[in-house]
Amino acid sequence: MNKRRRLVGTVVSNNMQKTAVVEIERVFRHPLYHKVVRSVKAYKAHDELGTSPGDKVRIVESKPISKTKQWVVEEIIRVEERSQDDAVEELGV
Numbered sequence: 132m133n134k135r136r137r138l139v140g141t142v143v144s145n146n147m148q149k150t151a152v153v154e155i156e157r158v159f160r161h162p163l164y165h166k167v168v169r170s171v172k173a174y175k176a177h178d179e180l181g182t183s184p185g186d187k188v189r190i191v192e193s194k195p196i197s198k199t200k201q202w203v204v205e206e207i208i209r210v211e212e213r214s215q216d217d218a219v220e221e222l223g224v
Contacts (some may be wrong), residue, residue: 133140135191135192135193136191136192137189137190137191137192137205138153138155138174138189138190138202139155139187139188139189139190139208140153140154140156140174140187140190141153141154141156141162141185141187141188142153142154142182142183142185142186142187142188143173143184144184145178145182145183145184147175149178150175150176150177150178150200151157151175151176151178151182151188151204152169152173152174152176153173153174153175153188153190153202153204154171154173154174155171155172155173155174156169156170156171157169157170157171157172158170159188164188166221168223170182173217174202175198175200176179176188176190176202176204177193177196177197177200177202177203177204178204179204180204180206180207182204182207183210183213184211184213185211185213186188186207186208186209186210186211187207187208187209187211188204188205188206188207188208189204189205189206189208190202190203190204190205191203191205
């Protein structure tokens, strides 16, 4: 296995062509105050697999693909189950 960084996160948006916005949540303890802090960061990743919002994916570091894309969706870990009711709500019907 190579030395590229790999992160696991949730797909938030896939409105762009072949691009998914993946949200990575990091939980750590503050060094001075010892409070548990949750930090969330969004990465744009190249998506050839066709993910949908809610899917849990692994992204891997790559060479820059565009100005804001330096990550590629490596695999879909868990597919979010969607019902027909969800599709109707998104269309605003």
